[in-house]
Amino acid sequence: MYHSDLFQQYGPTYAVRPPHSLPPTYPTTSAHHDAYRYPEFEVPASQRYDGLFPTLDPSQRILGAAPLTPLSLPPGPALGFGQPQPPCDAPRLPGNVKMILENRELWKQFHAIGTEMIITKSGRRMFPQCKVSISGLEPDGKYVLLADIVPVDNSRYKWQEDHWEPSGRAEPRLPERVYIHPDSPAPGSHWMKQPISFHKIKLTNNTLDQMGHIILHSMHRYQPRFHIVRAQDVYSRRWGGCSSFTFPETLFLTVTAYQNEKITQLKIQTNPFAKGFREEGLKNKRDRSNRAKRKPANTEQDQESFQPAECKRPLYSGPCDSTLDISSGLALPLPSPDCSFHPITPPNPTPPSTEATEPSTLPITANQDQGASLDMNPQTTETYLPPERQAYPKMPSAGVGNMYTCQSEPAVSQGQVVPRPPSLQRFTPSFQASQDTAPLYDGQVDFRLYGQEMSCTGNYGSPTCSGTPPGADEESSRGYSKNSDVRFQHFLPNSGPKPGLQFSGAQLQRLYTGGGWM
């Protein structure tokens, strides 16, 4: 279901940006956002959700207290490898909104070695999983939690005996997708009640993936990001503010098979599903048969040492995605709840450079010391690295931000160009956009609603995508009723064992910057 299928009234499919007019350098002027407006998207903002929810009163899509400002996520994914990320122009969430990486100690262990994530055609979960805690939200305010994964630089990497090193240019960019936490939307009290797990995120290298998994290239480096958006629902027409967070420890390199034996061993030691590989010498088929004979004796002992996550009572309307037992079967001690939250990069007097981050040309082997690990801005980096080494090249200087937060701004009318205050610059002057920017993947926008139960029966081409619940009456057969969230039953991620809703990051960005989508 691509844009043109879903929004026929908007004409043919358009690219995220003009496919062949990519400027050699990333625009840094105040007209930045204007560059991502789409003239053909000239439908009044009030009608832009009408295709999805034709009978929904537009007033219900708007947050009562929210400023009527076109909003956007930090558009990193849409900008290409290593390009600077201009700030979203949404109002920021209050400064006391904080996010903590829950299983940070585990991430640190992997990061010290050089985290690798397997990607497969059918989709592979991340391990360690992304689990965060949030504080500072308004208990009664409704929020949507999003996650996306952005490329770190413009290089492809290869494993050379004991380290990663750059190996040519990055592959063309792929359709960007955003994972919406299945509990979304939920009150702040829900999000703050317990750690929020994004464990259902799946990574794939299948560029034609129809399952909504996040599509990544193998042998590339990526950085997960997490976004908190105040909105009545995932289809809200207005966002009441947003903040975005990244944790440097969660940077990883994608592979189709583990390259670093240390990573393999750490995964086996810490991932409950890999328990079967823990015993020394039982890794080949010959020994597995021996293991099978001994299995009954081992089972009890194993189960004793592992406490499966209890997940029988959703605390909120959704499934148990954010209610996992915090131990979650990890064989490692849980991290102390100290904070990975980093304040926004302070105002930078120097305008952003327009060149992309170059990968480190000096491969960092697994034998270098800590000092050679992440080359981060001290202000935004914590001394979380153990005296281990980085197995992959260092991060671009401050290239991985910490907290992207949206500056509070006065409401602006649609189409108005909002100059970016210098205080919003999140990258150091050394962060550069390259002329080698990877080209768009097919120049296509990938906009999809995912959900196993989303039974938009057949015709996405229709401007009225209608989900038809089993046994639904006429009203609900349009996908919703008028007066409650039940109307979104088929689209809400909480109504079944669904992987969550996933949107293209580029699409979200465009929607929320293009003049009042929401």
Add this chain to the structure above:
DNA sequence: TCTCCTGGCACTTTTGAATGGA
């Protein structure tokens, strides 16, 4: 020849339906 990817395999945990007792 080398690097990377794929699919099948064995093993594991998770999930949810079925069942029975209070």
Add this chain to the structure above:
DNA sequence: ATCCATTCAAAAGTGCCAGGAG
């Protein structure tokens, strides 16, 4: 009739490995 705990099978998540593609 309802709630709760237990059981069990199916589904799903792991790394390993042989073989294939480029």
